[in-house]
Amino acid sequence: MTPHIDGLSALSGQYRALLCDVWGVLHNGVSVYRDAEAALGQFRAAGGAVVMITNSPRPRAGVIQQLDELGVSRDTYDEIVTSGDVTRELIRQADGSIFHLGPDRDKPLFDGLNASMVGEDTAAAIVCTGLFEDETETPEDYRARFEPLVARGVPFICANPDIVVERGDRLIWCAGSLARLYAEMGGETRLAGKPHAPIYALASRKVAELTGETIDKSNMLAIGDGMPTDVKGAQDFGSNLLYIAGGIHAGEYGGAENPDTAKLETFLKEQGATPDFWMSRLVW
Structure with a gap:
């Protein structure tokens, strides 16, 4: 059985740093989880470092702005690392012109890269930050559009590997769902x-x-709610993992607040997931 903990305080002193997911752990795109905010602040106050690690396609500055707009205290974290930050290197390496697939709000991803932006018919690479209209579209809407691109051998650079994300009480398709379709x-x-x-x-x-020193992975704790991203990523990286069960997979085992522990264990086993601890929502 995966150990359940009542709060992050149960692990106080065991880890020097947290690598914490943002969307699904700290907020749902609409509302901030204030208990999670407080827990991260408490960890920092006790001397730990908190690095938020998010699959947002926005570079770091854009995520900080978003958190400010949601009312998240900057005392919650020390640093933010985004998928957009590391995807910029893939864009630099792309050979030729770029077609941006995604909403205009994500265009800061390209700031300072001198990328040649063109239409999809002539692009040498696609950079996807999301669906054009994620409130109404589904990945299947893009199948016919992708057929000529796949036939031409155009590579698909995905700036947000998430398949879905919470937006309030709904799940919204993300760029990772389009990358999955493109690969299929x-x-x-x-x-x-x-x-x-x-x-x-x-x-x-x-x-x-x-911290001023190289910290062993055994002294870092990853926190997240997404199986194909947070969980797999932490396991591949080699850190310990605190699984937040009340996130995007909550419907698999009875809901966010009172998950059926037997169903949760079955779900984890089916996913090949071996978190070190779990709780429904991040609290101190």
Whole structure:
């Protein structure tokens, strides 16, 4: 059985740093989980470092702005690392012109990169930050659009590997769902955010900068709610993991607040997930 803990305080003193997911742990896109905010602040007050690690396609500054707008205290975290940050290197490496698939609000991803932006018919690579209209579209709406791109061998750079994310009480499709479809159709995909190594390497460097020393993975605790991203990423990286059961998978085992523990254990086993601890929502 995966140990259940009542709060992060149960692990106080065991870890030097947290690598904490943002969307689904700290907020749901609409409301901030104030208990989670307080827990991260308490960890910092006790001398620990908190690096938020998110699959947002926005660079770090854009996520800080979003958290400010939601009313998240800057005392909650020391640093933020985003999928957008590490995806910028993939964009630099792309050979030729770029077609941006995603909403205009994500265009800061390209700031300072001198990328040549063109239409999809002539692009040498796709950079996807999300669906154009994530409130109404589904990945299947893009199948016909992808067919000629796959046939031409156009690589698909995914700036947000999340499949879905919470927005209030709904689940919204993310760029990762389009990358999954593109790969299923035979296309080449390139990803650097969770669960892939580049974002964890950057987060580790930030922890070292914050603490003034190289911290062993055994002294870092990852916190997250997404199986294919947070959970797989932490397990591949080699840190311990606190699974937040009240996130995007809560419907699999009875809901966010009172999950059926037997169903939860079955779900974890089916997913090949081996978190070190779990709680429904992050609290101190």
